[in-house]
Amino acid sequence: MISFYFIFLKKYWLAALALFIIAGAFYYQVADRFQRNVNIPFGSQSEFTGVVGELDQSVSAQKIVVGLQSPYSGKISINAKRYPDLSYGDLIKIKGVVNKPLATSENYYAKNNVFAVMSFPEINIISHGQGNFIKSKLLNFKNKLEENFKSVLPSEKAAFLSGLTLGEREDFSKEFKNKMSLSGTTHLVALSGYNISIIVVVIMAVLGGYLPAAISFYLTALVIVLFVLMTGAEASVVRAAVMGIIMLLGRHIGREYSLRNAIVVAAFLMILFNPKILVFDLGFQLSFAALLGIIYLSPVIKKIFKISQPGVLSWKENAATTLSAQFAVAPLLLINFGFFSLSSFFANILILPFVPLAMGLGFVMGGVGFVSYFLAKIIGLVLNIFLSYMLWIIDIFSKITVSVGLEKISPVAVVFYYFILIGAVLYANRKSEQL
Numbered sequence: 001m002i003s004f005y006f007i008f009l010k011k012y013w014l015a016a017l018a019l020f021i022i023a024g025a026f027y028y029q030v031a032d033r034f035q036r037n038v039n040i041p042f043g044s045q046s047e048f049t050g051v052v053g054e055l056d057q058s059v060s061a062q063k064i065v066v067g068l069q070s071p072y073s074g075k076i077s078i079n080a081k082r083y084p085d086l087s088y089g090d091l092i093k094i095k096g097v098v099n100k101p102l103a104t105s106e107n108y109y110a111k112n113n114v115f116a117v118m119s120f121p122e123i124n125i126i127s128h129g130q131g132n133f134i135k136s137k138l139l140n141f142k143n144k145l146e147e148n149f150k151s152v153l154p155s156e157k158a159a160f161l162s163g164l165t166l167g168e169r170e171d172f173s174k175e176f177k178n179k180m181s182l183s184g185t186t187h188l189v190a191l192s193g194y195n196i197s198i199i200v201v202v203i204m205a206v207l208g209g210y211l212p213a214a215i216s217f218y219l220t221a222l223v224i225v226l227f228v229l230m231t232g233a234e235a236s237v238v239r240a241a242v243m244g245i246i247m248l249l250g251r252h253i254g255r256e257y258s259l260r261n262a263i264v265v266a267a268f269l270m271i272l273f274n275p276k277i278l279v280f281d282l283g284f285q286l287s288f289a290a291l292l293g294i295i296y297l298s299p300v301i302k303k304i305f306k307i308s309q310p311g312v313l314s315w316k317e318n319a320a321t322t323l324s325a326q327f328a329v330a331p332l333l334l335i336n337f338g339f340f341s342l343s344s345f346f347a348n349i350l351i352l353p354f355v356p357l358a359m360g361l362g363f364v365m366g367g368v369g370f371v372s373y374f375l376a377k378i379i380g381l382v383l384n385i386f387l388s389y390m391l392w393i394i395d396i397f398s399k400i401t402v403s404v405g406l407e408k409i410s411p412v413a414v415v416f417y418y419f420i421l422i423g424a425v426l427y428a429n430r431k432s433e434q435l
Contacts, residue, residue, distance in 0.1 A: 024275070031274075038115060041072060044097065047095045048069070048094055049091060050069055051130045052086050052088055052090045052131070053075070053088070053131065055086060056170060058170055061080065061082055064078050064080060064086060066078060069091075074115060075115070076117065077118075078119075084124070087128065089129050092125055096119075096120075097118070098117075099116065100116060113276075146162050149362070151373065151376075153387070156176065157388070158171075160387060160391060164188060165359055166230075167189060183344060183398045183401070184343065184344020184347055185348065190287075191240070192237060192240050193240040193244070195227070197244070197356070198356060198359050200220055203219065203223060204220065221249075225245075236286075239291070246266075263295075285332055289329050290328055292328060293324040296425050298323075298324040300324075315353065319345075321352070322345055331418070334404070335409045335414055341402070344397070347393055347397035358386045358387060361382060361386070365380055
């Protein structure tokens with residue numbers, strides 16, 4: 001009815017938008033009902049088997065997601081003891097009580113299609129190697145890459161490098177996690193466009209001059225997909241991967257790359273695959289909000305502060321980028337965490353120029369480590385300097401934090417904030433066109 005009303009008023013774009021929203025809501029309901037069609041033994045002592053699909057280990061415990069086998073179906077998130085030492089693809093027997101997630105965490109699990117939880121059940125390994133063959137090999141490669149990091153660098157720096165390059169945080173101490181949170185630098189270990197860009201640059205540098213353009217395109221796209229699978233397919237890296245492949249495709253077929261179109265396609269494909277991420281996945285929301293801020297708000301900030309040159313080590317460029325991203329994500333951080341770090345602005349300006357270099361050297365060092373420990377050690381000596389500097393900045397700004405805190409923020413206020421932000425960008429662009 002709403003769509004027909006807009007058509008009657010000849011507001012065709014509003015009619016199309018209304019239809020799109022209605023279709024999206026219908027698709028969400030259908031997908032949710034289909035995904036909840038599981039058979040899980042809730043509420044009583046049960047014994048069943050399943051295959052380990054996801055694994056997050058720490059020194060004292062491990063968190064796993066298990067896909068149940070017949071006669072049951074569905075996925076369960078399990079907080080387990082550190083031993084037995086589990087791996088991806090292990091077929092295990094589980095004995096314990098299955099519960100539904102608490103109301104406060106139900107949405108967090110639902111976005112990954114997990115509808116049940118267990119705490120420290122009895123676990124016995126039946127067999128190994130029951131997971132996807134390709135994913136298993138990719139995870140083995142990732143583990144060996146991390147071992148190369150650890151063999152060359154001190155433990156804290158190796159852990160930080162694993163976070164920068166592979167998004168791995170299992171070796172982070174609680175103290176270091178807290179430092180990153182206080183300094184506003186946790187996003188550094190959330191995989192993003194930096195990682196994808198470095199992969200593209202490295203492959204093109206190594207193979208671009210020796211292979212036909214078509215083969216280079218398909219090979220680079222394949223490596224990007226494998227990297228996403230290897231690192232767990234977080235929202236930020238999936239978004240960057242889709243946009244990266246679209247960019248490569250544009251070059252391959254001779255079409256101009258449109259950032260706006262790439263963002264829309266990436267968001268559409270991700271929501272089509274899992275509509276819950278739009279509402280329940282904070283990583284998805286932060287990734288797209290930050291990117292949109294950088295693309296549309298950063299040029300406005302540069303005009304306001306008359307930034308025409310990037311500055312030494314691109315500090316002016318990084319300042320505009322950081323400020324625009326923080327303006328874009330501030331309400332999301334406040335509504336989810338209750339505080340927003342102001343000092344993170346300065347921490348990021350000082351760190352960001354060295355992130356691509358540290359990532360690039362890290363990937364090269366890890367790869368060379370398979371061939372020559374001596375050469376990897378030489379690269380590690382240089383890399384160690386940059387990692388030491390970055391960790392020093394994180395440590396300093398974790399001690400001099402300045403933050404804005406709100407116990408509760410209304411979703412209406414968030415919507416109002418974004419309306420003002422969008423209006424400011426549109427006004428600035430229109431005024432610029434008139435000059």
